[in-house]
Amino acid sequence: MRDIFRKLASALHPDRETDPAERGRKTALMQRANVAYAANDLLDLLGLQLEVDQIDQTGLDNLGDDRIKQYNRILDGQVSQIKFEIIALETAFSLDMGWEFGRRRTPKAMMRGLRADIAEMRANVKHIEAELDTFSDLKKLKDWLKDYRIVVNDPAYGDSWF
Structure with missing residues (x-):
């Protein structure tokens, strides 16, 4: 080189x-x-x-055979490195998406997952908007706070309500 x-x-x-x-x-x-x-x-x-x-x-x-063999060894090393980088990127992407490790995804499956994520996010936005509506009215907020309970899951005490 x-x-x-x-x-x-x-x-x-x-x-x-x-x-x-x-x-x-x-x-x-x-x-x-x-x-x-x-x-x-x-x-x-x-x-x-x-x-x-x-x-x-x-x-x-x-080009001599020795030179070609040398080039091929270098190129094989580069191919191996690229394959390793692809696996690392796929693994990181799968982990980010919450998918099981090593499972190949098709574009169709990815689009289905993306649509499901979008639907879930839209539902979350609607829920948050409803809570914001509740919190903007002082009487509704007080009623909500009276009914609100935090559940702490502690194995030593079981489910505790506060």
Whole structure:
């Protein structure tokens, strides 16, 4: 990867360019190369080489088997890392949504769940609006407070009413 990056840096370094428009293009390409190299993203570096015509089909045909195997090992590692990141994102999303761990969701099932959540939230809003109406009338509020009881579930005492 270092060799690929060095070749790209040599070809794309904007300080070597006199044309302002070309300098801007090379600056953007060099930034992409820097990001790809920092992320150890071989695929992006190879893509940049293709984009700036550093390699062509002849260059690809002349790559040695050892070099191709090395590239494949790096790319396999990147695929494994991406799979791990996807699993982590899916797990976090499932936990946030209150779904059981590891169960795949279809878009249809997710939409059904979303519709159910929306319906529940609308019911909660109606309930809160009704309570707000109650609390805005002093007499209704006093009546409500007289009837209001907090239930504390304590195994040592059973259900207690306060």
